[in-house]
Amino acid sequence: MTRRLSVVIPVLNEAPRLRRLLPKLRRHLWDQDEIIVVDGASTDDTVSVAEEGADKVLHCDRGRARQMNFGAERACGDLLWFLHADSGLRREQPAALRYLPEGPLWGRFDVRLKGRHPLFPIIGGAMNLRSRWTGIATGDQGIFVDRLLFLDVGGFPLQPLMEDVALSACLRRHGKPLCLRPRMVVDSRRWQQHGVLRTILLMWRLRWRYWRGADPAELHRIYYRDHDDGEAAPEREGGRAPG
Template sequence: MASISIVVPVLNEAANLRELLPALAGLLMPEDELWVVDGGSTDDSVLVARQWATGCVRTAPGRARQMNAGAAEARGHWLWFVHADCRPERAHLQALRAVSPDRPWGRFDVRLSGEGGLFRLIGGLINLRSRISGIATGDQGIFVQRQRFLALGGFADQPLMEDIALSLRLRKQRWPRCLRPRLQTSSRRWRQHGSWRTIWLMWRLRWRYWRGADPVALHREYYGEH
């Protein structure tokens, strides 16, 4: 049975970790690992991580840099990159263990947290877009065979679109395995900034990225930095 190393990059996510990590720890097999990579939190993220994780790595901030640091410590067959606001269940780990060895990477369908038809529609469109394009985003729980990930050099050290950059390189080798168990991810950004505004922003930034825009500039715009 293929072992799984879960890598969770965090920055001030103590509240989410208190819910996520105990649940994840209860789903792991003895050969599995759970790595939390902290990018300089000022809350209790590190304290919570040390209670539940296999290990807690501390790095400079930057999701790509943090996930690469976690992957460097991991020893599992699969690397599974999970955001702190996702809510994995036993079905997700079972589906990942059942992936054929000839499929080196993939992701899960998602559903957004919260009630309302709009969130269900957004989640469905995310899944459809990913199936058509062969591109996975971080909130879909990207998984990669560890040796394949290391051979590619991991995530590009850029502040945004690192998931898309990795998908493009992996897609050249094999189309992603799109697993059906829906992984719940938080709708907080859509709630905070407005659903349609967030959708428009994300599509606009991806279009600009494909046109060659600097990820640093896109990161500033995504987070409203000036």
């Protein structure tokens, strides 16, 4: 028996990236699957692009966690797959999800960073190893979860940063994540714009403070103070930091 996938994509002013993602995603899905795009009041062509390529286009207040929860609540599939608009995927990822066993499972994919910087393979490998050791998945890794399990734990916590880490902590109480090998390609534009070593150090600092109990709202302000690139993206209102 195959899993029916509901792919949930939160967006805010992501028209160019969504235009690249949706046709590729559609080619790799089956007729029984669905693509749900949840818009957080975009001011560009995001909605019109989504209407051309998605099965459902929903609207709610911006905030990545809020948008993903909203999409999950209206999903029909038995397996939820959360993607970012800049996700790089191949047919291997949907195929790997197709025949997962039934039950309250969850997990993520390995990743590699897009680009030719010599440190990118090391960073990607470290992200994959860290995720296996800690049982923590991040949004860039294409988190998937049984829909009933997701609803049972209450979905993504409504916090402005590291909501994926918080969800992982909740899901770990129900079992270890499945760490699937097909690698998703992570957009590395922020690493390149702000400096690879600077980004690594910033993320270590934020994660350490988060595990020490710092307020996610304060960490969100620190991240965008140090990474202020002027983008109006979902991360600014409810998002994730790279890695």
